[in-house]
Amino acid sequence: MEGCDILTQPRCIKYLQRQSSPTGVALAEDEFILHVEGTARTQRVVRHIGQTSWPGRLTLTNRALYFEASKAVSYEDALKLDLSRPDVDHRVNAGSTGPWGAPLFDKAMIYESTQLSEPVVLEFPELTGSTRRDHWLALTKEVIFLHRFLSKFQIEPPLRAWEVQARTILGIFRLHAAREMLRISPPVPSSFLIFYLFEELPKGDYVLEELSNSLGGTDAMHPCSATLILKRLNISHRVVEDAEVKEGLEGPAGGVTESLVSLETTIGQARERRRSLSWRRRASKGSKRKELLIELLSPLNQVLPWFQRILSWENPLITLVVLTLSMLITYKEWIGYALATFLLLGVIEMLRARHKKMAEKCNEIVVSTSSEQTTMESIVSAQHGLNNFHAAVQKANIAILKIWSIVVSRAPKHANSVMLVMAGAAVLLMMVPFKYVIMATTLLFFASNSKAGKSMSDEQSNRRLREWWDSIPVIPVRIVSDGMTS
CATH class of the missing domain: 2.30.29.30 (Pleckstrin-homology domain (PH domain)/Phosphotyrosine-binding domain (PTB))
Structure with a gap:
């Protein structure tokens, strides 16, 4: 009492x-x-x-x-x-x-x-x-x-x-x-x-x-x-x-x-x-630096925004055109073998990275903070929408670091699961006529990003997937300036 x-x-x-x-x-x-x-x-x-x-x-x-x-x-x-x-x-x-x-x-x-x-x-x-x-x-x-x-x-x-x-x-x-x-x-x-x-x-x-x-x-x-x-x-x-x-x-x-x-x-x-x-989560402390995002996404800084606009149905006409072209391309069945080969190569590359113990060699990613802008220019350029930008940068950095952590088998359990899924998908693509698989996948992928598809999503399954994703460790990040070496 x-x-x-x-x-x-x-x-x-x-x-x-x-x-x-x-x-x-x-x-x-x-x-x-x-x-x-x-x-x-x-x-x-x-x-x-x-x-x-x-x-x-x-x-x-x-x-x-x-x-x-x-x-x-x-x-x-x-x-x-x-x-x-x-x-x-x-x-x-x-x-x-x-x-x-x-x-x-x-x-x-x-x-x-x-x-x-x-x-x-x-x-x-x-x-x-x-x-x-x-x-x-x-x-x-x-x-x-x-x-x-x-x-x-x-x-x-x-x-x-x-x-x-x-x-x-x-x-x-x-x-x-x-x-x-x-x-x-x-x-x-x-x-x-x-x-x-x-x-x-x-x-x-x-x-x-x-x-x-x-x-x-x-x-x-x-x-x-x-x-x-x-x-x-x-x-x-x-x-x-x-x-x-x-x-x-x-x-x-x-x-x-x-x-x-x-x-x-x-x-x-x-x-x-x-x-x-x-x-x-503490290991993700330095992941909201914009320099890290630029370093990780430098090859994709032109393609990614265009791809996101298509998936979000910002312009329905363009999205429908892309969807129609994707459905037509499914008739080329050799793409299935190419994707199967790509997935198997991914499994082989991950096994090779594990065999060479790249998880131990790649303990951190070094990013330089040097800039050609003056201090005042940097302050002015970062003045608008700084908080929202940092939040978006942090999410993108964490996502890429987690993917890299899986590739080098820093998280063995998650890497094994991903490799099993990739291998199973490769076998499925080689056994089933690929045009049916790619047509169903394409329609499901585009439909899931529409308003109707989002309203039909399974909340509990999405939550389990998010928790599995959150449990993936990220590679520690160390920020250095010019004149310092790793």
């Missing part, structure tokens, strides 16, 4: 309970305020609409986000962004804002959804960093992921659904309390937010599935449940009063115990996977 008494009523909970409802809005019976900013006693929140800016009050509840533009002595009616609708595609991302719409300061949160004609841009001004924006971004995503979890796993019984919401609310309150105590170095939000953490954690979807299974026997509340802890904090739901008679039950049933054990096992596996991937 000690764990139930750890959380008392901190100042943040009392402060939130004293907050008034958003102007012109009646909160639902099970809706509670979780965070507020933009009032006279808190820091400013600004909404940007085109080139105009509107300060106001921003309120987050366990169901929606409300923004009220400031008037002389009060607020206008609140703009409601409903985060609880599972049929709406919610997208919340970090963004940059500035005077007259110029993207100068990376302190904004951009909310987009299919129910809005244009995105809602909210800025959280502060002198240094973007801690406030990151905090609001994490809380908003947590609420979205909460309702997505309830909808995906069809958690319909009121008491079970409220228990899930109570755990989320409790995690947000604990995050507020931790930020209140650690103002100089605020804690990472993912340490307190359940769904925000497991949406980002490798195999986190397995943990969420086990969590839904563990809720199967929570029709009766136990003394340390999140529902009863919130009730002691004067935050309660009507279903809690209906279930009051079941509060005294002793312990969960055997089936629930097994579910909890399975949940703990899955969480442990996810933590181990996260720790095993952490050092690989």
Whole structure:
């Protein structure tokens, strides 16, 4: 029972309970305020609409986000962004804002959804960093992921659904309390937010599935449940009063115990996977240098943009022409043997690289940072879109380094898998009439990049593929300037 008494009523909970409802809005019976900013006693929140800016009050509840533009002595009616609708595609991302719409300061949160004609841009001004924006971004995503979890796993019984919401609310309150105590170095939000953490954690979807299974026997509340802890904090739901008679039950049933054990096992596996991937991510520290991208992609700097425009269907007419030509070329069956030979040569080259122990010889890639531009010219050229450019460069560098890591067998397990797939594909291409294979492959490849193909993609399979890709180690990168040798 000690764990139930750890959380008392901190100042943040009392402060939130004293907050008034958003102007012109009646909160639902099970809706509670979780965070507020933009009032006279808190820091400013600004909404940007085109080139105009509107300060106001921003309120987050366990169901929606409300923004009220400031008037002389009060607020206008609140703009409601409903985060609880599972049929709406919610997208919340970090963004940059500035005077007259110029993207100068990376302190904004951009909310987009299919129910809005244009995105809602909210800025959280502060002198240094973007801690406030990151905090609001994490809380908003947590609420979205909460309702997505309830909808995906069809958690319909009121008491079970409220228990899930109570755990989320409790995690947000604990995050507020931790930020209140650690103002100089605020804690990472993912340490307190359940769904925000497991949406980002490798195999986190397995943990969420086990969590839904563990809720199967929570029709009766136990003394340390999140529902009863919130009730002691004067935050309660009507279903809690209906279930009051079941509060005294002793312990969960055997089936629930097994579910909890399975949940703990899955969480442990996810933590181990996260720790095993952490050092690989640290090895990618220098991979966002643009000099590295130029060095790696120098032969492809002309072909790649043109190829990407075709695949993204930016010009449907050109894409259809390329697709038609590709289908016509499939009648030349000798291309199948050529591709089979190319794949087998790739397998042979990878085996040769492993035999010569190139993974040990190629421990790093040396990139020169020298430039013919002056310092001022470099600053001016990097002034526009620097953050987005660095993010794109980092992704491209990591992708190429991982491919190179597979080629030289720095990751033997991944290299073996790739070689088996390549060899199997080579055998398939030699046995099956190639024109049928290439026609099906071409159609599938182009269709998967269309809007209809993206809507039919398998989310779980794509997630497994991304996790397999993230587990590939990258070759360490050492940046040197002229006059230094490897």
